[in-house]
Amino acid sequence: MVTANLRAGDLSRITDMAEVKGRSLWADARKRFMLNKAAVASLFVLIFITLFSFAGESIAPWTNEEIDFNVIGSADTKGMPSIASGHYFGTDDLGRDLFARSAQGTRISLMVGFVGTFIAVLVGTVYGAVSGYVGGRTDAIMMRIVDILSAIPYMFVLILLLVMFGRSMFMIFVGIGLLSWLGMARIVRGQTLSLKHKEYIEAARASGVSSWKIILRHILPNLLGVVAVYTTLLIPDMIMAESFISFLGLGVQEPLTSLGALISEGSKSIVQGSLWQLYFPLAFFTVTLYAFYFVGDGLRDALDPKDR
Amino acid sequence: MTAPLLDVRDLRVSFHIRRDGDMPWTKPRELKALNGVNFTLNAGETLGIVGESGCGKSTLARALIQMVPATGKVIWQGQTDLLTLSPHQMLAYRSQVQMVFQDPLASLNPRMSVGSIIAEPLRTHHPELSQAQVKQRVQEMMERVGLLPNQINRYPHEFSGGQCQRIGIARALIVGPKLLICDEPVSALDVSIQAQVINLLAELQRDLGLAMIFIAHDLSVVKHISDRVMVLYLGRTMELAESQALFAHAAHPYTKALLSAVPIPDPVKERAKTMIPLEGDLPSPMAPPSGCVFRTRCPISQDRCAREVPALLGIGHEVACHRVNAATLETV
Numbered sequence A: 001m002v003t004a005n006l007r008a009g010d011l012s013r014i015t016d017m018a019e020v021k022g023r024s025l026w027a028d029a030r031k032r033f034m035l036n037k038a039a040v041a042s043l044f045v046l047i048f049i050t051l052f053s054f055a056g057e058s059i060a061p062w063t064n065e066e067i068d069f070n071v072i073g074s075a076d077t078k079g080m081p082s083i084a085s086g087h088y089f090g091t092d093d094l095g096r097d098l099f100a101r102s103a104q105g106t107r108i109s110l111m112v113g114f115v116g117t118f119i120a121v122l123v124g125t126v127y128g129a130v131s132g133y134v135g136g137r138t139d140a141i142m143m144r145i146v147d148i149l150s151a152i153p154y155m156f157v158l159i160l161l162l163v164m165f166g167r168s169m170f171m172i173f174v175g176i177g178l179l180s181w182l183g184m185a186r187i188v189r190g191q192t193l194s195l196k197h198k199e200y201i202e203a204a205r206a207s208g209v210s211s212w213k214i215i216l217r218h219i220l221p222n223l224l225g226v227v228a229v230y231t232t233l234l235i236p237d238m239i240m241a242e243s244f245i246s247f248l249g250l251g252v253q254e255p256l257t258s259l260g261a262l263i264s265e266g267s268k269s270i271v272q273g274s275l276w277q278l279y280f281p282l283a284f285f286t287v288t289l290y291a292f293y294f295v296g297d298g299l300r301d302a303l304d305p306k307d308r
Numbered sequence B: 001m002t003a004p005l006l007d008v009r010d011l012r013v014s015f016h017i018r019r020d021g022d023m024p025w026t027k028p029r030e031l032k033a034l035n036g037v038n039f040t041l042n043a044g045e046t047l048g049i050v051g052e053s054g055c056g057k058s059t060l061a062r063a064l065i066q067m068v069p070a071t072g073k074v075i076w077q078g079q080t081d082l083l084t085l086s087p088h089q090m091l092a093y094r095s096q097v098q099m100v101f102q103d104p105l106a107s108l109n110p111r112m113s114v115g116s117i118i119a120e121p122l123r124t125h126h127p128e129l130s131q132a133q134v135k136q137r138v139q140e141m142m143e144r145v146g147l148l149p150n151q152i153n154r155y156p157h158e159f160s161g162g163q164c165q166r167i168g169i170a171r172a173l174i175v176g177p178k179l180l181i182c183d184e185p186v187s188a189l190d191v192s193i194q195a196q197v198i199n200l201l202a203e204l205q206r207d208l209g210l211a212m213i214f215i216a217h218d219l220s221v222v223k224h225i226s227d228r229v230m231v232l233y234l235g236r237t238m239e240l241a242e243s244q245a246l247f248a249h250a251a252h253p254y255t256k257a258l259l260s261a262v263p264i265p266d267p268v269k270e271r272a273k274t275m276i277p278l279e280g281d282l283p284s285p286m287a288p289p290s291g292c293v294f295r296t297r298c299p300i301s302q303d304r305c306a307r308e309v310p311a312l313l314g315i316g317h318e319v320a321c322h323r324v325n326a327a328t329l330e331t332v
C-alpha cells in the first residue's frame, strides 16, 4: 500500500490532486448491459413497438373503428395487406384496418403489462420489505398469508371475478395486479432479510442512523436491482395472462382490443385463409415478449454482482 | 481515583432460538451467549478479548451499545448506565462509542461512495455542518487513516480489503469517539496487511487518546495492542489479566492451551514448548456443561468442576478455576 508510507511533504500535493471519479455499481451495470447486444437490440425493439402502439393509429389512413365497406363480407379475398388500399396489414372480417387495430391492441396489452406490474411491484415490494425488515412473528404471519394466497389457482379466480363483476379494463388491471404480487413479495422479503444482517446495516444502526433512513439509504438502493430484474420479467407474464383471458373471450371488450383478443379473432380466420389476421398480431405478441425476456436477462446479468 | 470510562457488571445476553418447523406454541430454547461478564476499561486503555468462534465476543460488543437486549450494568464514565437508556437517549452516546467490523467490504454499503460512507455518522450526529465542512472533515480523516483524499468519490468495490478496513476506521473515528470497539478487525485480511492495520489502530489510539476494545480469536493478534486481555469461553470469563502477565504466566488451563497453539518465532523455543492440545469440540452453547463450562475439554478437571461454577478470583490477575490458587496463580 503506497499510501501508508506518505511523507509529510507529499500530503499537500495529495490534497491538490484532482478527485478521482468513482465507478458506481450502477455505472458498472449500465456498461455491462450495453455490452449485451441481444438486450440492447431488444430494448430498441421495445421502444419501437411502444412508439408504434401510440403513433401507429395516427399514421394509418384508416382508424381502428372505421369499416371499409368495399371489404366487408369478403375479407379473405379483398382485405389482404396492400399499400394501395391503405390497409398495410390487411383488414379483419368486419373490414376494420388491422394496422390500426394492431397498434391499439399492442397499446392495450402493454398498458395491462405495465399497470398490472406496477401494482404488483408496489404491493409486493412494500409487503416484502416490511415483512423482512420487521421479522419475527409478523414476518411468519405475513408469509403464511402469501403461501395461502399462492395456493389458490389465480387464473381461475380471475376468470370468476370477470364473470361475476363483468368484463372491464379496471377489473383486469386490479385482478392481475393484485394476484401477482405474491412472487414479488417473496423475493423482496428474502432479499431484505439477507440485507438486514449485512454489516453495513449494523454499522449504520450502531452509529444511530434512524430506521427509515436505513431503509431509504441502505436497503432500498440495494433492493432496486432485484426489483428491476423481476419487474421486466413480470411485464411479459402480465401480457401473457391478459392475452390468455382475452383468448378465452373474457378480456377487454369491443371496441377496445388487445393482442390476445386479436390473436383469438385471427385464429378463427385460419379456415378462411386470411392468415394475415393471425400473423400480424401474433408477430407483435411474440416479438414483444421475447424482447422483454431478453432485456430482463440482460438486466439480471448486468446487475447480479455474483458474476464478478 | 476517577471512575473508569466503562464499568461492565454482570452482563448477560440470552437468545431465544426457535428451530425451523417448530410449532408456534413450543417454547423457544434459551441460548446464553453471555453469562455474567465483568470488566472495567479506563480512558485510553485497550482491552483485548479473545476466545474461540461462538464464545460470545461479538455479542459482548453488541450488548454494550444496545444492539442486542442485555441485562446487567454498563456504566459510562461512572454516571450513566447505557443499558437503561431509551433509544433516543442512547443516540448521544452512539457518537462516543464506535465500531469497526470484521468483514471490511461487507461493512460498507456497495451503492454508496466512500465519501458518503465516511460522512454518514457525521451527518447523523452533526446535521448542522455544511456540505463543504463535511467534505473537508471526511478528506482530513481519509488522510489520517492513510487513504488518498482524492479517492472520495470512489466506491468500496474499487478498494482492497486493507483499504476498505481503513475506510471503516475512518467512518468510526470521524465523530470523535472515546471508545472504539474493533470486532476482529483484521481476521478477514491478508497476514501482510494485518500488521499495517493493527499499527494504524495503535497509532490512532495513541494520538487520539482512544479507549479500545479489541476482539480477536487468536492471542497473537491481541498481544501487541492490548494493555489487558480477557479470555472468554462459552459466554464466561476464564481469565483477565495485564497483557504482559497473561502471556508470561497464564494460569487458566484454557488460556494455556490457547497460548500453546500460538507459534513462537524462535525455532528452538518453538520445538521446546509443550503443546496442550484442545481436545474435543466446543460444547453447544444451548446446553453448556454444568459447573465449569470448560470441564469437557480440561486436561486437569476434577469431580468438583462438574458441581460448582468456579468464581473469577484474584486481584489484577483474575482466574476462574478451582485448581488455580487465586493468590499465587499456581495450579494446585
Ligand SMILES: Nc1ncnc2c1ncn2[C@@H]1O[C@H](COP(=O)(O)OP(=O)(O)OP(=O)(O)O)[C@@H](O)[C@H]1O
Pocket (backbone or CB within 6 Å): B015, B016, B017, B031, B033, B051, B052, B053, B054, B055, B056, B057, B058, B059, B060, B217, B285
Ligand atoms: N442474533 C442471534 N440470534 C441467536 N443466536 C445468536 C445471535 N447472535 C449470536 N448468537 C449465538 O450466540 C453465540 C455467540 O455468538 P457471537 O457472534 O457473539 O460469537 P463470536 O465469539 O463473536 O464468534 P465469531 O468468532 O465466530 O465471531 C453463538 O452461539 C451464536 O450462535
Ligand code: SF4
Pocket (backbone or CB within 6 Å): B253, B254, B292, B293, B294, B295, B296, B298, B299, B300, B301, B302, B305, B310, B320, B321, B322, B323, B324
Ligand atoms: S475449574 Fe476444573 S474444569 Fe474448569 S478449568 Fe479449572 S480445573 Fe479445568
Ligand SMILES: [Mg+2]
Pocket (backbone or CB within 6 Å): B057, B058, B059, B183, B184
Ligand atoms: Mg464475532
